[in-house]
Amino acid sequence: MEIFLTMRKRAEFPNQMSVTPEDMPMDVVLRALDVVAESKTPQVLFKGNEPLLHPDLEMIVKGCQKRGVIPVFETSGLMPTAAKKMVLEQSFRLIWRLYRPNFYSPENLAEMRENLDAFMKAGNLVRLCIMVDDPDADYEFVREYLDQYKFDSVNFWVSCLTPQDKIGHAMEFYTKLTRDYLMKKVHPLLTCGIMPCAMTDAQFGMLAKIGNHFGHCTPHLGVLPDGRVCHCQEMAMLPGPNLSMFRTERELQKFYYDVFRELQWTMDVCPQCKDCISMVGGVCTGLSMAQKAHAMLADFDKFKQRLETEHGELSDDERTELLWQMTKVCLILALYSDAIECLEELRRQHPEDPNPHFHLGVCYWELGRLADGEDEFRKCARLSGNPLIALGELHRRLVQNGNTIRARLLQAEIEKEAVKLQQKIDENQPKA
Numbered sequence: 051m052e053i054f055l056t057m058r059k060r061a062e063f064p065n066q067m068s069v070t071p072e073d074m075p076m077d078v079v080l081r082a083l084d085v086v087a088e089s090k091t092p093q094v095l096f097k098g099n100e101p102l103l104h105p106d107l108e109m110i111v112k113g114c115q116k117r118g119v120i121p122v123f124e125t126s127g128l129m130p131t132a133a134k135k136m137v138l139e140q141s142f143r144l145i146w147r148l149y150r151p152n153f154y155s156p157e158n159l160a161e162m163r164e165n166l167d168a169f170m171k172a173g174n175l176v177r178l179c180i181m182v183d184d185p186d187a188d189y190e191f192v193r194e195y196l197d198q199y200k201f202d203s204v205n206f207w208v209s210c211l212t213p214q215d216k217i218g219h220a221m222e223f224y225t226k227l228t229r230d231y232l233m234k235k236v237h238p239l240l241t242c243g244i245m246p247c248a249m250t251d252a253q254f255g256m257l258a259k260i261g262n263h264f265g266h267c268t269p270h271l272g273v274l275p276d277g278r279v280c281h282c283q284e285m286a287m288l289p290g291p292n293l294s295m296f297r298t299e300r301e302l303q304k305f306y307y308d309v310f311r312e313l314q315w316t317m318d319v320c321p322q323c324k325d326c327i328s329m330v331g332g333v334c335t336g337l338s339m340a341q342k343a344h345a346m347l348a349d350f351d352k353f354k355q356r357l358e359t360e361h362g363e364l365s366d367d368e369r370t371e372l373l374w375q376m377t378k379v380c381l382i383l384a385l386y387s388d389a390i391e392c393l394e395e396l397r398r399q400h401p402e403d404p405n406p407h408f409h410l411g412v413c414y415w416e417l418g419r420l421a422d423g424e425d426e427f428r429k430c431a432r433l434s435g436n437p438l439i440a441l442g443e444l445h446r447r448l449v450q451n452g453n454t455i456r457a458r459l460l461q462a463e464i465e466k467e468a469v470k471l472q473q474k475i476d477e478n479q480p481k482a
């Protein structure tokens with residue numbers, strides 16, 4: 051699990067976050083650590099801009115110790131003396147975000163190098179993360195670090211929001227770097243965000259030959275300072291429910307696999323993926339979830355703007371079509387409140403259409419309005435030619451929610467409806 055501890059900074063670096071509150075309150079930190087402690091491998095990655103700048107660092111470390119959680123801290127290498135002392139004394143593991151030298155002032159660069167020397171000498175496990183903020187820039191400087199220090203592992207990070215056709219230059223460097231350091235037993239690894247199409251066939255083949263992988267897009271399970279969960283840093287704009295909804299990391303992971311299952315397979319926003327041989331070969335499932343989510347949000351804004359600006363000029367059908375397009379985006383991105391706004395309007399326009407009722411049932415249920423949700427599923431069942439779909443969905447949700455008695459009663463209702471439906475079908479069959 052990744053905990054975004056604080057938005058505090060020591061310097062301006064690329065891809066820093068800006069969310070509120072600035073520091074994660076202690077009760078949220080401890081709640082998150084409780085969840086981590088339930089895992090088989092209780093390890094937590096403290097992220098945020100500079101997690102070692104959190105004012106309650108000492109209490110956080112004690113919270114980890116008490117729960118047997120292993121902390122790993124991300125750092126740009128700049129930190130207060132007290133934090134440095136703590137990292138040295140307690141042999142904390144670190145992820146060292148190495149930016150291009152122009153992002154450090156001469157004093158900061160000297161401090162970063164001095165700290166790195168100190169941790170390496172003390173034997174802290176340090177994972178190097180080469181921050182590729184601009185794929186066209188020169189990253190030769192990292193060789194100096196790889197030659198001088200022995201890192202626990204080396205990652206090559208490219209934001210998963212970078213268009214794949216812009217990564218070519220960085221991939222060229224990465225492939226060469228990987229090859230050059232292979233004999234020295236250094237294996238730079240790709241983090242998520244680089245798909246097979248970012249590489250030439252020769253690069254992909256060479257990397258496969260030496261056992262290197264590209265990074266699949268999987269939920270990183272982040273906790274934002276306000277206690278809400280997120281899929282990963284690049285998807286922090288789509289925060290999920292509060293962490294208190296989950297007891298274990300496994301539950302949180304299941305939530306993200308379930309809620310974004312459809313996003314994973316949405317190809318409307320990346321038509322190039324449909325005929326891609328990596329897709330056909332089952333190697334890749336398309337662009338990162340974050341790229342898809344950002345593209346879908348942009349679509350949503352376009353639809354909304356059209357609805358607002360062309361309000362009087364749109365025909366009923368055009369308006370309905372736009373509302374359904376917006377609903378589709380909201381359902382895929384789990385923006386249930388926005389989906390409800392669209393669906394209530396659709397219900398008002400087409401009260402006899404069962405579809406808005408079905409989706410309203412889903413959205414109300416997801417937001418904890420179970421009675422409203424049930425009401426809508428039942429309305430959908432009454433209005434549609436086949437009531438079994440809506441009732442079946444309601445049944446599935448009752449079971450999932452632990453309402454077994456009501457689910458059993460509903461089961462009997464479904465069986466009666468199934469008999470009625472079969473009779474209707476039989477009556478409509480042409481007589482032999």
Ligand code: SF4
Pocket residue numbers: 214245246247248320322323324326327328329334335336337338
């Ligand atoms: S499926 Fe899409 S993202 Fe994956 S390799 Fe093909 S084109 Fe690239």
